[in-house]
Amino acid sequence: MYDVAIVGLGATGTCLLSQLQDEIYNIRTAQPRIAVFNPPASFAKGKAFGDADAMHKVNTPPGLMSVTSTEPELFGHWLHTTFNSRERWPSRLRYSDFIRQTYRDVKQAGILKIDEFHHSVVSIRKQGELFSLCDDNGNTLFARNVVMCLGALSESAFPAFAGKPGFISHYTHFDQSSSAPLIIAGSGLTAVDAFRYAFGKSQVKIHLFSRSGYVPTCLTSSARYIPVHLTWRNIMSATAESEDMLNVFSRLLRKEFHLLREKGEFRPAMNLLREERQTGYFRMLLTRAENGDLPWQDVLVSTRPYMHKLWNAFTSEQKLRFMKMYGAVWAAWRHPVPQEVFGELIEASAHGRVRFHQALAAPEHTDSHYVLQTRSETLSFRHFWDATGGRLDIGQTTQPLLNDLLSQSLIEEHPCGGINIDPLTFHCRVNNRKVSGLFNIGPLNKGSLFSTNAFWFNARCAETWAKQWAIEFSSADAKEAL
Secondary structure, three states, X not given: OEEEEEXXXXXXXXXXXXXHHHHHHHHOOOOOEEEEEOOHHHOOOOHHHHOOOOOOEOOOOHHHOOOOOOOOOHHHHHHHHHHOOOOOOOEHHHHHHHHHHHHHHHHHHOOOEEEEEOOOEEEEEEEOOEEEEEEOOOOEEEEXXXXXXXXXXXXXXXXXXXXXXXXXXXXXXXXXOOOOOEEEEOOOHHHHHHHHHHHHHOOOOEEEEEOOOOOOOEOOOOOOOOOOOOOHHHHHHHOOOOOOHHHHHXXXXXXXXXXXXXXXXXXXXXXXXXXXXXXHHHXXXXXXXXXXXXXXXXXXXXXXOOHHHHHHHOOHHHHHHHHHHHHHHXXXXXXXXXXXXXXXXXXXHHOOOXXXXXXXXXXXXEOOEEEEEEOOOEEEEOEEEEOOOOEOOHHHOOOHHHHHHHHOXXXXXXXXXXXXXXXXXXXXXXXXXXXEEEEEOOHHHHHHHOOOOOHHHHHHHHHHHHHHHHHHHHHHHHHHHO
């Protein structure tokens, strides 16, 4: 019998173990029994980090990537002491090494009794107050609590293209010897990673497209603009009398945007794109980023501490409206890329090796070519790279465990994607009722929590869960002692 079973031991799962260790050490209670499940290839490494190429970098400063709030600068210190490095944007593989070392340290400390299962869980059954878990090697065990840390588990945005010649869904599928132009679906951080790989490994001309037509933005050197209208206090004050919270947010955002009509970067940047001056767009944003002069970015980034609270207060209808109104602009302008990466976009653009497009319709596969209709032309390619990040649509999932849980009504789909969970306790939720003992932390909570693509946010969720569980565990341990 295990006190906790953690299904998925990537970055979030390892972070959860570290947080549990902190809490158990603090309360000096009995040693809990923990079972951890993960396939051997990504065990204590994580897919997003351990499955990257050496050129792929993290998009978050080391100070926001600690696995425990007790030591907020731990990753940065580890980088310096282990590699004598003070990189602001270390590689994802480096962070994977850090995750692996963190797990070894937790295991060696012995505060938690951890049993490893290097396999994938395929079935979870609720049996009274317990859960039985079965993995793909036939192992079966029982646990009082199950925490799923499964990562994104996204479905392909282009399932009809799977298996067709020239279709790429992973960087290792890219043919470095090919000279044929490449089309990349997406314009976010995943697409930028795909661009960097193709640009660095070949001489091909690269095209990227999205439905919105937004192009990557550049991370500022320092946030200097302080919002006047769009603040958490103003939002709370304006909605105190039950006014539609999304309408309040939109009104305050528009007022802030109007205030920046002269000195903001958004309008001149979009004008450059409309004039098809793509290289000018990149250079203008990089120059302003170096000078800490990106006030529109500062406004959006200022929402980071409270956006999940706002999202939780939205109704389901308001969440869907938000995604329709702001989803694309948020993806591009709230998630900028580091300046050194942006410099590669400038180099490629100046030499005519990268172009961004707005798609008028979904791409099609015809006569062994991937055909894309843009605003100005019809493009045809033999190679198509899906770098959208996929869809968190568990209603159409191909994952055995999620299908098993759906069939038992232990989880349900959130209207905005992923699993429906209680945003305060992380319980899986079905028909507005918590499933006692079953939890999820990570990207699959996006519909409920909004910010779950960011590791720092998932680490905060892991800390919250660990504190809640440790209180319950110590209380139960005290009762047994009596």
